[in-house]
Amino acid sequence: MGRKNSKTVWQKKNSKMVWRKKEPSPLPAPWTELPLDIAANILKRLDVVDILEAAQRVCTTWRSVCKDPSMWQKIDMSKHTGYEDFDSEIMCKHLVDRSQGQLVDVRVGFFGTDDLLAHIAERSGQLRCLLLASCCAITGYGLTEAVKRFPLLEELHLFSADVPSESIEIVGRSCPLLKSFSFGGVAPFPDKKDFRVRELECNNEALSIAKTMPRLQYLDLFGNALTNDGLVAILDGCTHLETLDLRRCFGVNLEGNIGKQCTQQLKCLRLPDDSVEDHEYYDRDCFDDYGFGWSGSDGSDFDEDHYLDYEDYDDYSLWAAMNSDYEDFFLGGLVIDDHNDIY
Numbered sequence: 035m036g037r038k039n040s041k042t043v044w045q046k047k048n049s050k051m052v053w054r055k056k057e058p059s060p061l062p063a064p065w066t067e068l069p070l071d072i073a074a075n076i077l078k079r080l081d082v083v084d085i086l087e088a089a090q091r092v093c094t095t096w097r098s099v100c101k102d103p104s105m106w107q108k109i110d111m112s113k114h115t116g117y118e119d120f121d122s123e124i125m126c127k128h129l130v131d132r133s134q135g136q137l138v139d140v141r142v143g144f145f146g147t148d149d150l151l152a153h154i155a156e157r158s159g160q161l162r163c164l165l166l167a168s169c170c171a172i173t174g175y176g177l178t179e180a181v182k183r184f185p186l187l188e189e190l191h192l193f194s195a196d197v198p199s200e201s202i203e204i205v206g207r208s209c210p211l212l213k214s215f216s217f218g219g220v221a222p223f224p225d226k227k228d229f230r231v232r233e234l235e236c237n238n239e240a241l242s243i244a245k246t247m248p249r250l251q252y253l254d255l256f257g258n259a260l261t262n263d264g265l266v267a268i269l270d271g272c273t274h275l276e277t278l279d280l281r282r283c284f285g286v287n288l289e290g291n292i293g294k295q296c297t298q299q300l301k302c303l304r305l306p307d308d309s310v311e312d313h314e315y316y317d318r319d320c321f322d323d324y325g326f327g328w329s330g331s332d333g334s335d336f337d338e339d340h341y342l343d344y345e346d347y348d349d350y351s352l353w354a355a356m357n358s359d360y361e362d363f364f365l366g367g368l369v370i371d372d373h374n375d376i377y
Contacts, residue, residue, distance in 0.1 A: 106133035112143035143167035148176025155180040163189040167315045174201035181208045191216035193315045199238035206246025218256030240264030244271025254279040261285045277302040
């Protein structure tokens with residue numbers, strides 16, 4: 035009875051003919067049939083390395099989603115985790131190219147050059163948010179040349195950036211829609227006297243902010259060495275300011291009238307001695323003993339052609355077979371059959 039209702043094949047085993055029941059074809063994995071917008075929503079939550087090195091290799095559906103420019107409206111490579119084996123700058127350029135002009139938010143940390151900024155500027159005229167954290171190779175000139183091509187920029191966040199007050203003024207004049215600005219350090223400064231060296235320069239930075247960024251609603255000056263003179267200029271020039279972060283700004287004294295002005299004008303004020311534990315870009319472990327920068331390296335194994343060479347492949351199963359090591363990393367042993375199904 036059972037034999038009549040099942041397909042069988044002959045198989046030779048130890049010189050004897052035996053019956054073996056043919057296993058039914060596996061059903062398509064459920065994630066391959068997700069609507070594209072839902073699949074994109076899920077994949078956007080992954081780190082860029084996980085997308086490039088794993089997710090886009092899972093199936094043709096996910097590969098198609100990962101190639102869609104809308105997937106790359108936001109690129110976050112600011113935390114420097116998981117990129118050690120790649121050339122981060124080449125990877126970032128590749129992602130910018132994938133966005134095809136739709137990029138609105140890019141965040142870079144612990145790598146990057148003026149050339150990278152120029153690459154972003156040439157291809158991302160719709161940019162709304164730019165974050166640079168400990169990008170020591172990016173100069174004030176490189177930054178100002180780039181922001182001239184970002185007229186729609188609303189958020190600019192610079193941490194541990196070597197940018198003079200003149201560059202800040204150019205930034206303010208080039209980005210009239212700027213509402214959120216961060217300009218501070220992330221390295222630990224255990225002694226308050228370290229800030230006295232830069233008081234004059236930092237007050238000039240504060241004056242540049244006050245003169246050219248009147249629309250600011252959020253300002254983070256974490257670790258800045260400005261004094262009360264610079265703070266008063268900011269409060270008077272940025273009348274729409276609602277949130278001000280002065281943590282580690284030990285040159286200001288908020289007693290008396292200036293403290294009252296802050297209380298009356300601001301909705302949220304972080305004080306110089308407030309805890310820094312919740313500051314997203316403050317991490318002692320990321321800095322060397324002198325607090326001047328990242329002590330690791332980016333590596334150099336990311337090959338842009340590794341991805342570009344596969345752009346025109348019609349047979350995804352062939353492409354996936356050339357990169358079969360992704361299975362244990364992402365799918366935990368799932369495999370792709372000849373019909374691009376996963377089981």
